[in-house]
Amino acid sequence: MFKFLWQRDKEMQSLAEIIAVDMEKLNLSKLAIEKAVMMIAKAIAKSDILIQTESKEKNKQEYRLNIQPNDHECGTVFWTEVVRQLLTVQEVLIIPLGGKYYLASAWNVSNNVLTERTYSNITLTCAGYDYPIWKKKRSSEVIHLKYDNARIRLYLQNVVEQYDRTLDAVNAMMRMSSMPRFKLKLGTATLSFREKQADGTDKEMTKDQYVKKIKSLLESNELAVLTETDNVAIEQLQINTTTKAEELAKMALQINNEVANAFDIPEAVFNGNITEKSDATNEFITYAVGPVAEVINDTLTAYIVGENDYCTKNEKVMVWLARFKHVDVVDSATNLDKLRGIGFNYDELREMVGYTVLNTEFSQARALTKNYGEEGNGNAA
Template sequence: MFQFVKKLFNKDGQLVDYYIDMMAEKNRLSQLALEIGFNKIADLISKCPIDVYSTDSDAIKTEYCLNVRPNPNEFATDFWKQVVMKMCTSSDGCLVVQMSDGNIYRAESFVQSDDVLYPRTFSNVVIRSGNRTYKLDRIFTSNDAVLFKYKNEKLLAYLNEINQENAIAWSAAIKGVKSKLSKFKIQMPGNIQVYSEKTRQPITENEYTEKIRKDLSSDDIRVIFSRNGLDISAIDSKSTMTASDVKALKDEVFTNVAIALGIPKSVFYGEVTEKSDANNEFITYAADPIIQELNDGMNGCWLSQLEWERGDRILINTDAIKHIDVIEQASNLDKLYSNGWSHNDILKLRGKPPIDEDWANARRFTKNYATGMDENTKGGDE
C-alpha cells in the first residue's frame, strides 16, 4: 500500500489528483456495495416465516405478532427487513423492545448500561413505528428487550482498510499537497545570454528559470516578455478517472464486499437462476449467520430457561426461501409424504394455511421407513 502511495508522489512531494479522486470514488462504491449486499440479505430474511414451537396458548398470538403485525402500524416483512438493515449497518446494533401488550418495536436510539455481572438494561429508549418516533419513560431488561448485533471480522477488516486509505488521501489533501496551480514547461536555446535587470550582470540559466517561475506565479503579472528562442507552454498535470477506471474499481470493490459478506459474486450481481448452487451458498454463508443471531436473541429474550428446556423454540424457517414449483417438484413432495410428512406439513412448507382435518395431520410411512413402529401407524407398499 505504501509503495503504491510513494509512486503517486512527484519529485516536489505533490500527490497527483488521480489518487484523491480514486479514493473518493472507492469510498462511494464501498458504501453502495454494502447497501446492495445488506439489502439482499435483509430481503431474503424478511420473507422467511418465524415458527413458534410451544404448548402455551399464547403461541398463536406470538406467531401473529412475529409474522403479520409486530405493532399496530407496521407489517412484519418491512419490520424485520429494517431490523436486519439496522443491526448490520449500525455499530450499536438494533434494539427490539416488547411492550406489555405484546407488541414489539424497533428502537431508534437508546442508552445501554455497562453492567458485567448482571443483565444490562436499556433506558432513554426512543422507538420507531413507520416514520414516527416516541420516547418511552421506562427501563427495559433482557426479559423484554433484545439487542441484535452483526459481527463480521472480514467486513470490519475491509472497512478498516478503506478508512486507512481514505485517511492517507484526505490528510494529504488537507495539508495542501493537492496543488491546483498550473505548471509550465520552459525551453531556451543553449547559447542565450541573460542579464539581471538590477545589476546588469549575466545570470545563469537556473536563475533565469526561477525568475520566470516567480513571474508566472505572481498575482500581479499580466504580461511576460520573452527573448528570442524562449518558449513557455502550460502543462495540465491533473489526472482524472476515466470510465474504464471507474468500472475496474467498481468490480474490485463489489467483489471484495461480496466476499466479506459471504455473498457469491453471481448473486451479488443478480446473475443466478433458481437452480443455481450460488443461492444455497448465499443462504449458508451470508444469511444463516444473521438468522442464527436473530434466533438466539428471540429465544434468549422471549423464552425462559424452563420453557427452552421443555422444547419451546422461536425459529426463523429457511425451508421455503426459494420458490417451490409444485408441478415441477411433485415427485419430491410425494417422497416427503412417504417419509412421515403430513399434508399440513407440506402446506406449511409452501406457505399455505393448514387444513383443520384429522387426515391432514396424519403421518404415513412406506414399509422401509415404518420398521419398528406400532401397528396403528399407517404404511403402504413400495
C-alpha cells in the same frame, strides 16, 4: 528552480491519481457492502418467524413479528433494518412495548456480569422519527441482538482506513493547489534573457531574474501581456486524472469478491453467475444467512418462550428460511408426493411452497402410504 517545479508537478499528479483511484475504490466498496447487507437482510425479511408454542398469544405474537411490529412499520421494513444494523453496527436493540416492537437508535447499558443489566436513556426510532423513553429496562425486558463477525468487522475497518487515507490525500492536494502554479518551459537551445530599459537599451538577465519578472507580472492586478518565443512558454499546471473502464471493471470484480468473502456469500451468488446445477443458493443460506438467523432465533426464543417452556415443552422461535428459496411445484412434485406419503398433510405442503392453506378437513388429514415399522416386528414395508 525549474527542477523543483517539475517535481512539484509530478507530486500533484501522483496525489491526484491516488485520490481518483481511492475514490473509485470507496464508491465500489460502499456499493458492494450495501449489496451484501441487503442480500442477507432481504433473505431474512422474506422468511417467516414461527413460534413453536402452545401459548394462546401465539397468533398475535406472530402477527407482530411478521406483519406489523408496530403501528407504523411493516415486518419487511422492520427486519430489513434490524439485519442491516446487525451486520454493520453488529448489535441491535429492540424494545417491546404493549405487545409491539420498536427499534432503539441510542441507549446506555450497565456492565453487570452476574445480574441483569439495566438499559437507560433509550431513544426509539420509528418511521423516520425519534422518541425518547425515560423508563429504564432490564435485560429480560428487551431484545438485544449481537452478531460479532471478525471478517466483516475487519473489512469495514479497512474501508474506514481507506476513507482516512483519501481524506489525507485530498487535504494535501488542497494545500498544494490553494495557489495557482505555473510551469516555465525552456527549449534545449542556450537562451539569453534581455530586458528593455527606459533609455532603450537592453539589459541581460539571469534565469532567476527572468522567472522573478514573470512571477511579478502574474501576481499583478494590472492588465499585462506576456510574450512568448519559440523556445519559451508558460503553462498553468492542470491535474486531470481518469480511471480507465477496463481497470474499473477489474477493480469492481476484486472488491465484489472481497466483500462476498467477508460476508460469507458465495461469489457465484454475489456476482450473479449461478448455474442450474449450482449449490450456491443453498451455500448462501447456510453460510451467510443461517448464522444471522440463528442469532435472531436464540434471542427471540429467550425473550418470547423463556427457559422453562424451552426445557420442558421444547418450544422455540425460528426464522423459517425455507420460505426464502423459491420452490417450483412442478419440478418438486415428486419430492412433495414423497412428503405426503410419510405423513405431511396438504396444508403443510402448500405452506412450504408459499400457497395459502385450505384449513379444511380434507387438507389437514394425514395419509400414510408407507408403513415404517421397527425392524423385526413384521410391520416394516
